[in-house]
Amino acid sequence: MLRGIQAMPTNALEAIIDDIVTANHILAQEGVVDAFGHVSARHPTNPGHFLLSRALAPELITHDDIIEYELDGAPVQPDAAKGYLERYIHGALYEARPEVQSVIHSHSRSVIPFSVTSEPLRPIVHSCATIGRHVPVWDAQDSFGDTTLLISSMAMGRDFAKVLAQNNSALMRGHGSTVIGRSVREATYTAVYLEVNAGLQLQATRFPPVKYLTDGEIDAICGRLADAKPAEGYDRAWAYWCRRAGMEPTPRFVG
Template sequence: MASQDDPALKQLYRTFITGCHILHYHGVLDAYGHLSARHPSKPEIFIMSRYIAPGTISSERDLIEYRVEDAEPVDPGAPKGYSERCIHSELYKRYPGVQSVIHSHSEAVVPYSISGTKTPIFDIAYHLLPTDAKDMLVRNTHLGAALAACFSDNNDENHDPTDTTPKHAVVLMRGHGFTTHASSIQECVLRAIYTQKNAGIQTTALITHNAFFKGGIEADAAEIKYLDEEEAAASTEMTKWSAYRPWGLWVREVEAQGMYVNQV
């Protein structure tokens, strides 16, 4: 994939590789999980890395172009890629405004996918065909499409089937992890990192509340006060224009580490 004649594509590659390093540095991705980005001038194509750990991606040679239509590589001779790339292709297919997607198995977030939460949860068990392996992996387009639909609340009786704007920023995946999206790599990385951070904060709040109020059995036990819908919506808008502030810090952090290499 040559980018010498396309400055926008070269910049995307560099940002993509740095994004993978940042996600690894912050523990959102380890040897597993993945980032993707839509091609800057060919919306029918998206980019992921080959089948290696995100923290070790280092050059253009590690990147593969895939068709949004079927998640197959543009180059039939491309190296092996991730088996769950249909998570990404189906989000790009359903939502034209989505420019970047992250799938993570964050240990801080997974408990909320099996313990109950108001966050949308994709349960793969409801969508498996008899020929699908029950290994929790979203490895084909019909499973990817089912996950993508969870971002729009398809079961909501007021859902508009023509609406191509995702309602939710994050969907949990039962016993597996979470997926998030955004209009840029920088914003997507921010969402993924703070999904993990917020899960850690919520866990601490629940433990502290349980310990202080003895499991809520005391008559004067206070309820945990979460953000209301208006506060959450305003906070979401705020993060869109503030995403580049932490990005600059995170870039400096990974540049200062000896293990991360970005040759683009």
């Protein structure tokens, strides 16, 4: 039986919260997040705020768990429930990249080897092109020395945002990864395929040399996906993943 979102959203805020909830369930089903990991979106009418669940395992998140934050990680409502320690990842990226509408952080397993070795994670298959030409690695040691490796302050978030720079994704050494998107659906797509690419690259590198996508191929594929008509690209993937996660797939909200 399908669960979760049943009614059509009536405004942009309801629609974006629906997408955040659904993305959390999709990413849990696809093995990108487990007890940890989080999905946010920029507030649709106040770009200086973002929306993120209270501290909770993604598969358990419902509409009522979503909290509104200032970009510095302070909750808009002072009595809000306890938030994720790493919410500064999200605020710092929205602060640094005005075009970013969604941020997803996870500890998905296949990407971790690429965060602790000199082997760069690079697109190897067409469906994974949106991870970008370059996937930088942020190392907490470089600016902060010995830490828990978690991004637990705005200073750490801003340092990470500098390393992610204009890329679509970045790894955190010995910790996990973060992707950005121009929508929750695009970020969800990239988060799933970052993990897929890492798994395939781990297999392919056993038989070198590996032929990666060229920069021109990456640009062509990203351009096609960005121009995708309804029922293609991100929307087709979203509908498929909604079904697998047992969530009602809602059409894109057009206000």
